[in-house]
Amino acid sequence: MRILVVEDDPVLSDGLKIGLGLYGATLDIVSSCADGHAALAADAFDALVLDLMLPDGSGLDLLAALRSRGDRTPVLLLTALDEVPDRVRGLDAGADDYLGKPFDLEELAARVRAISRRNSGRAAPQATYNGVTLNPARLTAAVNGECIGLSRREFAVLAALMDRPGTVLSKSDLEAKLYGWQEEVESNTVEVHVHKLRSKIGRAKIETLRGIGYRMRPIAS
Amino acid sequence: MNSLKGRLFLILVTATSLIWLVATCWIYIGATREIESVLDARLQEAARMVLSLASGNGVGPAQTEGDSEQAPEIMSYERQLSCQIWSLDGRLVARSSGAPDESLGEKRAGFSQRMIKGETWRVYTAEDTAKGIRVSVGDRLGLRAHLVEEIIKGLLAPLLLTIPLLGLLIWASLSRGLRPLQALARELAHRNADDMRPVATGKIPGEIQPVVDALDHLFRKLRDAMRHERELTAFAAHELRTPLAGLRTQAQIAMVASDGGIREAALRQIVVAVDRTTRMVRQLLAMAKVDSTHDAKRSNVNIGDLIEEVIDALPASDSKAQVGFDPALKSTVVTANRELLLVAIRNLHENAVCHMLEPGIIRWSMKKGSDTLAVYIDDDGPGIPDDEISLVTNRFFRGRNKSPLGSGLGLSIVDLALRASGARLVLQNRSDARGLRAQIVWGIVQDGEMQPSLTDAHRSDFKRFGPYLSPA
Incomplete structure (x- = not known):
């Protein structure tokens, strides 16, 4: 899961990058409205965590601009202003959720999972497809009821593939889900992660379409 | 009646x-x-x-x-x-x-x-x-x-x-004539306590126009004051709660991280956050102290000594800045409250140091006019965007060019401290180079430039500041 954080406090944004990373997300951090606009224009994110009081303006303006151009990226507002009127204003401006500072890291991770799950049209916390069940809260998967431990990267690849099981994801699509801007991408890492994943959940579960990418193998008809 | x-x-x-x-x-x-x-x-x-x-x-x-009809009719x-x-x-x-x-x-x-x-x-x-x-x-x-x-x-x-x-006619005419007044009273009576919109009752008679104008003026001032108060609360909440959120997040990372490196990094961040929060608390206390200082005792203070004291107290090792110092400052004595002036100078100096993103020079200098004295500090930092110059002395305001260490209180403290010692703070971006010039000014100032001549209206002001300027 790729998340953009717009937050200008260095300690907090570092904490979010590491902390949400521990919960399986890939984080990109910007510290101003202008950089936020640029990031959203350049990349697609599964969720946006937005501070309201930014040095060059209000996060609400960024949110309004986002919604006015039809961007449906789920947004969680993270701010020190958490009186009821502030929360109402934020939610009415197009935010999906609201969390006041200081917050619980686990709760933030859960809320981000919830809004991104809703965005992919799913209500159940686990994603299930063709015998594979994904538990984003625990970063685990189960095949035919048998629990399997996954590394963070492996989980990210599987989560991306299971988000929309029918669609094919290219190697670069998967790389985008796995790595933030500052991270070095090795040339064959996606192949390596897919290979390890197959050895854990079964070779047949992931299908390779040569020259195009990967997808979950459709349920045999 | x-x-x-x-x-x-x-x-x-x-x-x-x-x-x-x-x-x-x-x-x-x-x-x-x-x-x-x-x-x-x-x-x-x-x-x-x-x-x-x-x-x-x-x-x-x-x-x-007709004598018989004697009775007078x-x-x-x-x-x-x-x-x-x-x-x-x-x-x-x-x-x-x-x-x-x-x-x-x-x-x-x-x-x-x-x-x-x-x-x-x-x-x-x-x-x-x-x-x-x-x-x-x-x-x-x-x-x-x-x-x-x-x-x-x-x-x-x-x-x-x-x-x-x-009477009936007079009563009816009065009722009709006083109708605008009744409408105004009704509108004001039905207002919510926080409704600060201007009074708008269609045609307002000339006689009560001044009252309506005064009311509108008052409403406007109240509205501005309330907005200012709200903004202050919002800024304060943001500046106080964000470091706490950072602290909590990093602490939770340290608790759940299995990787030793991650845990150590989180603990280091906690120390940074605590330092920042400590500074914030120090600034809040300084602000409270300056705020509560009325009728501060003034004495003759050598400005050069104060500046040197501030420079010496700051650890030079981690600063990217070299500090320049005009020797003339050492021979300048002003009448001021030493503590307040020290607080102001320290904050201005720290401010300059914090905003030096690249190696550069911070320079303390002075300019003496016939009736005025300006002690100023120039830095090579990013300066302050013009539209923010009037806002930076507001409490908790942090502009676009804020430093990561700032609390949003430094310049408000300087402003308050200088006012309490009979001087004032003038901020302007340097015209000769990139950076900010922060001036401590005694005497009369207009548009940031010193005015050599005084009008009569300013003379009483000058009397307050003038005698404090004395050569060493």
């Missing part, structure tokens, strides 16, 4: 009644006089007429025609004249019916007045010595009074009848 309408009503009704009363008195006096002169003329005329008709002896003695205007003809030797020759037996007039010609049988008579007497007779014609004064009374009654009756009608 508190009701404007009631007061106006009372005033108008009283004034109208008073005018009517005066008019009635006037008419009464006028009518009395007029009737008197008309009736006197009639008496005179009648007496002369009778005198010319009567012949000396041709008049029968004591004609007492006061209320009737008929037969109100009585006539007597006397011979000059005092014999009653003749009298008209209803005339008394006693002599009406005196024994001389002209007007006279006398009491006869309880009634006052006005009599005119004419004499003819040739004929040897004296004719007296008179009427009763009561009759005259009655006449005037009737006239006044006729006048007063419609007036008294119309007074309630007039």
Whole structure:
């Protein structure tokens, strides 16, 4: 899961990058409205965590601009202003959720999972497809009821593939889900992660379409 | 009475009644006089007429025609004249019916007045010595009074009848005339306590326009004050809670991370966050102290010594900046509160250091005019965007070019501390290079430039600042 954080406090944004990373997300951090606009224009994110009081303006303006151009990226507002009127204003401006500072890291991770799950049209916390069940809260998967431990990267690849099981994801699509801007991408890492994943959940579960990418193998008809 | 309408009503009704009363008195006096002169003329005329008709002896003695009808008919205007003809030797020759037996007039010609049988008579007497007779014609004064009374009654009756009608009319007119005032009162009464919109009641009469203007002005000021208060609270909440959120997040990472490196990094971040929060608390305390300092004791302070004290106290190792210092500062003494001035200088210096993103020079200098002294610090930092210069002294305001260590309080503290020591803070971006010039100014300043000449209006100000400038 790729998340953009717009937050200008260095300690907090570092904490979010590491902390949400521990919960399986890939984080990109910007510290101003202008950089936020640029990031959203350049990349697609599964969720946006937005501070309201930014040095060059209000996060609400960024949110309004986002919604006015039809961007449906789920947004969680993270701010020190958490009186009821502030929360109402934020939610009415197009935010999906609201969390006041200081917050619980686990709760933030859960809320981000919830809004991104809703965005992919799913209500159940686990994603299930063709015998594979994904538990984003625990970063685990189960095949035919048998629990399997996954590394963070492996989980990210599987989560991306299971988000929309029918669609094919290219190697670069998967790389985008796995790595933030500052991270070095090795040339064959996606192949390596897919290979390890197959050895854990079964070779047949992931299908390779040569020259195009990967997808979950459709349920045999 | 508190009701404007009631007061106006009372005033108008009283004034109208008073005018009517005066008019009635006037008419009464006028009518009395007029009737008197008309009736006197009639008496005179009648007496002369009778005198010319009567012949000396041709008049029968004591004609007492209709003597039985002696009772005076006061209320009737008929037969109100009585006539007597006397011979000059005092014999009653003749009298008209209803005339008394006693002599009406005196024994001389002209007007006279006398009491006869309880009634006052006005009599005119004419004499003819040739004929040897004296004719007296008179009427009763009561009759005259009655006449005037009737006239006044006729006048007063419609007036008294119309007074309630007039009152009704005045009341209705007042209600109509005061309608804009009522509308205004209604609008204000139905307002919510936090409704600070300008008063808008369509057509506002000129008389209450000043009140409405004053109200609108007050509403505007209140609205601004409330917005300022809200912004301050928002900024304060943001600046105080964000570091706490950072602390909590990093602490939770340290708790859940299995990787030793991640945990160590999180703990390091916790130390950074605690340092920042400590600085924030220190600044808050400094602010509270400066805020509560009234009538600070002032003494002669060498500015150069203070600046050196601040520079020496700052660890030079982790600073990217070199510090320049104008030697003239060492020979400049001002009268100020040492503690407050020290707080201001320390904050300005720390501010400059914090904003040096690349290696550069921070320079303390001074400029002395005839009536002014400016001590200033130049840095090579990013400066302050022009639209933010007026805002940066607001508490908790942190602009676009904020430093990661800032609390949003430094410049507010400087501003407060300088005001309390009789100086002021002037911020401007440097014109010669990138960076900010922060000036501590004693004396008169306009548009950030020193004004060598003083207008009279400024002279009293100058007296406050002037004597504090003294050479070492």
